[in-house]
Amino acid sequence: MEKISKQTLQRLPMYLTFLKQRLTNSLDTVSATVIAQALGLNHVQVRKDLAAVSTGGKPKTGYITHDLISQIENFLGYNDCEKAVIVGAGRLGKALISYEGFRNYGLDIIAAFDKEVDIINKEISGKPIFSMELLKKTCIDHGVKIGIITVPVNNAQAVCDLLTNSGIKAVWNFAPVHLQVPEGVLVQNENMAASLAVLSKHLKQKNKQNKSRHT
């Protein structure tokens, strides 16, 4: 149950969403095949993913929906929250700090940090914005292990260094830049520019197809 791929980890929250919808509709059992069909995945893959987190379904009935939800949530640690800080209280940073939903995913954002004097010592949705000088002390005092980077590209590496020097072990990076980190620190990139590249290329290919169809 130890070695689990990043791909499996990324699918687990999707299973959870589906299973919770199912429970709302009073469907108390579920099979890997049903999940696979609903989510457009391969059923062998789903079976393998679930085997990594659950003691397994029964031959005819499949999994008990409620139990499977608990097992996935436990596995992902949704029940014990990890503390996080955000650096960069611009629009995106503010949106993330205000988003209550992260608590359901085991993430507790305790404070934001920024260098803009205008917003320092103010609050967003009840969470404080501190000056950068307080970053290290706050992380150490509160045992914060997750740092979220929502600063512009040019400052991202410096902020990342500051975070890893403050004991951060996992960086959630929203700046479209490759970050260098010490061994043992994980960087999870949320690269919206990359997503946009995929979207816009798809449209360009469709336009080309349409044009050639009409000539």
Added chain:
Amino acid sequence: MEKISKQTLQRLPMYLTFLKQRLTNSLDTVSATVIAQALGLNHVQVRKDLAAVSTGGKPKTGYITHDLISQIENFLGYNDCEKAVIVGAGRLGKALISYEGFRNYGLDIIAAFDKEVDIINKEISGKPIFSMELLKKTCIDHGVKIGIITVPVNNAQAVCDLLTNSGIKAVWNFAPVHLQVPEGVLVQNENMAASLAVLSKHLKQKNKQNKSRHT
């Protein structure tokens, strides 16, 4: 130059960011090896990616930084903007509509749509929020091909159906749910819950390692 993988597409914006930083530092040429080292990628991979978008660098000097930037930008269509609409003007939707940076990536968000009467007909950063009833007409009148979904999970599929019925060909989905779409429509998922799963699992594994080291 036609068939390009999703992985390559997703790396191209990262190359762009790096190349622009390089140009700022007056470094007029660049090799695939330099890019690969800076971004922590395999140099064969980088060379292959660049070959898909550029006529190629010269044996000794490599690529002209400025030319390579133009070639990637052209390839990704950053110079001609695609129009987009956002459905769901909650915190995340508002953050996205306000983010000026998307224009640099060829995305022009022209309006948001929501069912909350309180915010309908108001503006966010100069962009209008309309009622859902106007969605289809707006998309058709303005030839909008990209729809951004920032509504809660339970409404996401219904909104997606509405978008594809309004001529949308590419969906950028921020709801943590698998969407069913007609053939020819692309869904790009921005699944923050999946990212959080990876981050929190990494921390749990580190905690376990530390504990076993101390016993």
